[in-house]
Amino acid sequence: MPSDTKDRILDSAEILFAQNGFSATSLRAITDHADVNLASVNYHFQSKDALVQAVLMRxxxxxxxxxxxxxxxxxxxxxxxxxxxxxxxxxxxxxxxxxxxxxxxxxxxxxxxxxxxxxxxxxxxxxxxxxxxxxxxxxxxxxxxxxxxxxxxxxxxxxxxxxxxxxxxxxxxxxxxxxxxxxxxxxxxxxxxxxxxxxxxxxxxxxxxx
Amino acid sequence: MPSDTKDRILDSAEILFAQNGFSATSLRAITDHADVNLASVNYHFQSKDALVQAVLMRxxxxxxxxxxxxxxxxxxxxxxxxxxxxxxxxxxxxxxxxxxxxxxxxxxxxxxxxxxxxxxxxxxxxxxxxxxxxxxxxxxxxxxxxxxxxxxxxxxxxxxxxxxxxxxxxxxxxxxxxxxxxxxxxxxxxxxxxxxxxxxxxxxxxxxxx
DNA sequence: GCATTCTTAAAACGGACGTTTGACTGAATG
DNA sequence: CATTCAGTCAAACGTCCGTTTTAAGAATGC
Known part of the structure; x- marks a missing residue:
């Protein structure tokens, strides 16, 4: 399990996007799963859309x-x-x-x-x-x-x-x-x-x- | 004579579901497109999930x-x-x-x-x-x-x-x-x-x- | 004609959403 | 030692969500 917040968000987002789709997965579900603060998504990525793109590109x-x-x-x-x-x-x-x-x-x-x-x-x-x-x-x-x-x-x-x-x-x-x-x-x-x-x-x- | 409200909801839901997916389509978007009242979805169908099933089955x-x-x-x-x-x-x-x-x-x-x-x-x-x-x-x-x-x-x-x-x-x-x-x-x-x-x-x- | 059921209407409900704010941390810089 | 600065945090923002309520109209049966 990586300790860097950005990677933890990417990993959790990937899993939850796969399970429930993009629009049905909330940022709160992602940050809860990754055990990070909610605001860190908009800090490391700019928006949910940009997070989706980052997950796909990786x-x-x-x-x-x-x-x-x-x-x-x-x-x-x-x-x-x-x-x-x-x-x-x-x-x-x-x-x-x-x-x-x-x-x-x-x-x-x-x-x-x-x-x-x-x-x-x-x-x-x-x-x-x-x-x-x-x-x-x-x-x-x-x-x-x-x-x-x-x-x-x-x-x-x-x-x-x-x-x-x-x-x-x-x-x-x-x-x-x-x-x-x-x-x-x-x-x-x-x-x-x-x-x-x-x-x-x-x-x-x-x-x-x- | 059966009301056409139900069919109008089904038609609009089908179009919007096709365009934006199920979870990204709101009931308000459907009822606006169908030009019917918001509450009529929960009257004719019981829930959004049941509406999805009805659209698919039809x-x-x-x-x-x-x-x-x-x-x-x-x-x-x-x-x-x-x-x-x-x-x-x-x-x-x-x-x-x-x-x-x-x-x-x-x-x-x-x-x-x-x-x-x-x-x-x-x-x-x-x-x-x-x-x-x-x-x-x-x-x-x-x-x-x-x-x-x-x-x-x-x-x-x-x-x-x-x-x-x-x-x-x-x-x-x-x-x-x-x-x-x-x-x-x-x-x-x-x-x-x-x-x-x-x-x-x-x-x-x-x-x-x- | 009246009573009953079916259908529509507007408004509000509590909750979840994405995003922003502002304070706070702790290490690095000079 | 003072300052900077990327990072984290709790809290709140306004908006939209599915659903419910309440009431008024339309249709139907007797």
Whole structure:
């Protein structure tokens, strides 16, 4: 447990945002959970909105950086031939899944938070996510174009969004999905989740053109 | 003659819930938009939570009924041979996409609402969705098992959830997606959306076993 | 026509919200 | 030693929240 007030606020805010959403989580609930004074939120961050942005940035920036690193490593290994679709998908999925599962194990269940960021209403979160994701989207659409040159870029863009939605929904609705499955599946094994995601998305990306 | 106050509340609540989410939408915003008295919400419905449930039920019940009708029609046309995956997927997707696009055309943009219901935090919405979806999930997993007998039921369940997430995310993050695509795709054509969804999901369902 | 039920209206309830204030701390600076 | 200054704290600010109350109107049954 960190002793710095700013980090304690970020940690508690992350947990409570994941559990209850952004607008349903009050600053008082956060400061109670973090055991800090209420006014320290507006001292270290300027407002609740800025706190939301800080929570998102702290998680998304390292993940997206890792995604681009893995993607570049793949592209360098295939300088002249189409890179395998499955490897590109792993570069896209693994950094997120590992980050989520790691937090889960550490008692910080941020799974629904990661699942919800694309869907959160309000222009504040949307513009934040847009600026954080545009580089990643461009890089992966380009990579899929190398892997599947016969698929038009517009269709590849559709399919990348579907690949995002698969993961987003799996994390955000994890308790609901596990309940509906009546014990058939569990969403807590990094490699199993990655296998299922990659197998489905690879099939979808290669699917017959509509 | 039943009063139209109740329906006006439902219509306005639906629009504002879709725009701003459930907890960020106040009853005063709803009654102002509907041009009715504030107290009429607690008169016709008992609470805000009950209003949320009523809004969800009014939309989801007809859609899920239509899904099961279309699925049964397909299964009756293939009594002895595996039904085509694409037709099952159309039975799953078309009722939702048509409902959403129809509302969109009528000036009632409920797209983000439909996309967000699986992801909304809080046990109230979750239990509501669970009871509304369990019959549909069971019926479609069974149908996919007929269409793809070589795929284990647990994997089919994973893949049905991925199919849900694709659509969910497409609707909930539609403005974000259209922005990130920089004009490459638009999410307003029923048949185009259905083609893209079905093509990707069919490829994914048929994908190599992980 | 009167009585009863259903529906709307304005106003207020207590509480929770995000934010601001002003006093106070304790270590660092010169 | 006096001063500064980032940080913490309790308290209060005005606003908005979901809900309730009280009363007046509209509809319905006899």
């Amino acid at each position: 998680r998304l920036n390292p993940v997206n950086q890792r995604r681009l690193e893995m993607l570049n490593a793949i592209l360098q290994r295939f300088p002249a031939s189409p890179p395998p679709v499955e490897e590109i998908l792993e570069a896209f999925y693994r950094p997120v899944v590992e980050e989520v599962m790691k937090s889960q194990r550490e008692g910080r269940p941020i799974m629904p938070l990661i699942g919800r960021i694309f869907i959160e209403p309000g222009e504040l979160v949307a513009s934040q996510v847009r600026s954080l994701m545009s580089q990643v989207v461009t890089a992966f659409v380009d990579a899929f174009h190398l892997a599947l040159p016969q698929v038009p870029p517009a269709v590849l863009f559709w399919r990348l969004q579907f690949a995002v939605g698969m993961m987003s929904h799996t994390f955000a609705a994890a308790p609901l999905i596990e309940g509906l499955s009546r014990g058939r599946i569990r969403i807590n094994d990094t490699e199993e989740v990655l296998r299922q995601l990659i197998a489905f998305a690879a099939g979808g990306l290669r699917g017959a053109m509509p | 939309r989801l019940n007809p859609v899920n009924q239509r899904r099961l009708e279309m699925l049964n029609a397909i299964l009756q046309r293939f009594p002895a041979s595996p039904p085509p995956v694409e037709e099952i997927l159309e039975a799953f997707y078309r009722p939702v996409v048509e409902e959403v696009m129809k509302s969109q055309r009528e000036g009632r943009p409920i797209m983000p609402l439909i996309g967000r219901i699986f992801i909304e935090p809080g046990e109230l919405v979750a239990s509501q969705v669970r009871s509304l979806m369990s019959q549909v999930v069971t019926a479609f997993v069974d149908a996919f098992h007929l269409a793809l007998p070589q795929v284990p039921p647990a994997v089919l369940f994973w893949r049905l959830q991925f199919a849900v997430g694709m659509m969910s995310h497409t609707f909930a993050a539609a403005p974000l997606i259209e922005g990130l695509s920089r004009g490459r795709i638009r999410i307003n054509d029923t048949e185009e959306v259905l083609r893209q969804l079905i093509a990707f999901a069919a490829g994914g369902l048929r994908g190599a076993m992980p």
